[in-house]
Amino acid sequence: MRLRGVPLEREPYFFLSYARRDDRKDAFVGRFYEDLVAELDRLGADCGGQMPFRDVERIGLGADWERTLGRAVGNCRAMVALCSPAYVSSLYCGKEWAAFQARLVRYREHTDIDVPALIPVLWTPTRGALPPEITRYQYYEPAMGEEYVERGLMSLLRASPTGGAYRTVLELVARRVHYAADLFRLPRAEGLDLRTVPSPFQGIEPAEPAERTTGHVRVFIAAGVTGRLPRGRQCREYYGPSPLDWTPYHPPVHPTVAHRAQRVIIEEGCTTSLEVVDQSLGSKLDEAMRDNQTSVLLVDAWAAREGPYRNPLSDYDGQNHPVTGVLVPCHDTDGESGDEKLWTDLQQVFRRNWMRRNDPYDPLFQVRVGKDQFEERLARMVVVAQNRLMENAVPRRLPAGPPAPPLPGLTVPAPPPPRTGDQAEPPGPLPPQKDQDDDH
Structure with a gap:
């Protein structure tokens, strides 16, 4: 639990971890960040006293971005991760995940308490499964709705930033952040150097983006x-x-x-x-x-x-x-x-x-x-x-054609050919730069 009287400086209320490749112009990540801060403010969170961390806002021109990121990940109270295929393939997203996860492990070793402060958000859906390092943390609950699972939060935001589907997920994420950030105080990782932190996603074949219906x-x-x-x-x-x-x-x-x-x-x-x-x-x-x-x-x-x-x-x-x-x-x-x-x-x-x-x-x-x-x-x-x-949409029907041939390898015999007059059935080198080489 939080210790009274302990100074809280340099503790971002939450750290937003995301892959730049998902939103090059920052239109949707930026809007989600602003909406999340506004919702936390509505819940009574002290985001003004401990400003959340988003790299485009908190890393100035000429700053040592690796050191700045390490300091934020090592001291933040919670981390919100916008998970996607691009997130899994990003070296520095993996480093941020691993560094924050290590703080949770240290807290559990000392207190035997699992702090729900690592909050995955399904940003864009995938055709395959997310890595077990992500799915071991709860990123879905029934109240979030099937649309969230099928389309991802960025799609809900793009379709209607004031709509019920997006706002429901936003409010649930805000409550999780508020709960973890206000009730627990994780051990800090002072002097954290992300360059030395291995990504848990390295060597994992990233899941492909879910196919979009081309119209x-x-x-x-x-x-x-x-x-x-x-x-x-x-x-x-x-x-x-x-x-x-x-x-x-x-x-x-x-x-x-x-x-x-x-x-x-x-x-x-x-x-x-x-x-x-x-x-x-x-x-x-x-x-x-x-x-x-x-x-x-x-x-x-x-x-x-x-x-x-x-x-x-x-x-x-x-x-x-x-x-x-x-x-x-x-x-x-x-x-x-x-x-x-x-x-x-x-x-x-x-x-x-x-x-x-x-x-x-x-x-x-x-x-x-x-x-x-x-x-x-x-x-x-x-x-x-x-x-x-x-x-x-009006479903389309394929024109009738000859019977499909039997699938190879099946032991069920193929049906006999139709008799004459019968109608056939239709077929059914340099250090990576965060916003360049890594695309984070």
């Missing part, structure tokens, strides 16, 4: 062109000879918004195609739904107010397309797009959907999306649309 996303562009600027628009530099050349952000440089969208969609594990909005938009969206495909409309607010886009977009607004997202980019420094009349006119085009604009619980209609928000909002839109599609 197809049809992207439809509604944007102006230089040869015919939208009514009221003066700035030509945002447009090109084709709607696919539209660059809505300032300064208007390539890649185009269509290219940026395709890159985001491909990173989400989907294939994609580009089309320009025309009068057949409604039938194309229906076709995509029948083919188990999702769709995204990238809309230029200026061009949407008039033909040839206004009518098909307005028709879309009056129909039900549950797996189609709409994203309207806008840049704050584009003086022309600051005119509120522009957005009032756009509201008239999307009368029905306007009520759910930028709804955190329903992210499929996003307006005035800034340059820095584009990738994150589009990625979330794609994930939510794909999840909805999988819930309502």
Whole structure:
């Protein structure tokens, strides 16, 4: 138990251990860290007095990062590990795990108490089993839900950061951290040198990431062109000879918004195609739904107010397309797009959907999306649309064919061939750098 009167300086409330490779831009790890700190604050934890440790926040330019990491792992009260295939293959994630685990072993040897201060979180799922060094610690309980086991916490966060599935797991992790950090005080490992700590994951064949269902996303562009600027628009530099050349952000440089969208969609594990909005938009969206495909409309607010886009977009607004997202980019420094009349006119085009604009619980209609928000909002839109599609997808049947041959090695005899007229049944050198060589 915690000793009264013992100074608590340099004891991070928790240490967040994760693989950088899982989230290069730190969008989801950063959000989880902030949400966890906020939830701990709500539970009454003293995170302000003993700041949690996350390397991007606590390792300054020019600092000895190995020494800083060693000091944090050797003195923190709890460790939250975002487990994934990348985590298992990361040398320094393994070192952090081993160093903290050694502190738990020392505490147990002196007190005969197992402190639940090493808290694994299933960040991304794997196709195979996690190493026994991880699974010996409880990383799942029924209250976390099957979605967590099947998709991992990062996917739940990406799909809906305010949704019940993500918040349930977040709250349970926060309670575990709060319990361990407030009730126990582990022995410190002063002067810990992570370079001398072997990773328990070395030599283990890392589990592969679970296969993601590859879907197809049809992207439809509604944007102006230089040869015919939208009514009221003066700035030509945002447009090109084709709607696919539209660059809505300032300064208007390539890649185009269509290219940026395709890159985001491909990173989400989907294939994609580009089309320009025309009068057949409604039938194309229906076709995509029948083919188990999702769709995204990238809309230029200026061009949407008039033909040839206004009518098909307005028709879309009056129909039900549950797996189609709409994203309207806008840049704050584009003086022309600051005119509120522009957005009032756009509201008239999307009368029905306007009520759910930028709804955190329903992210499929996003307006005035800034340059820095584009990738994150589009990625979330794609994930939510794909999840909805999988819930309502129409199963496909293979065409009937000849009977499958018997499997080799089975002792059960194959059925006799069908008699004439019978119908066949269908077939069923240098030290590794933490953020470079190791990709931690």
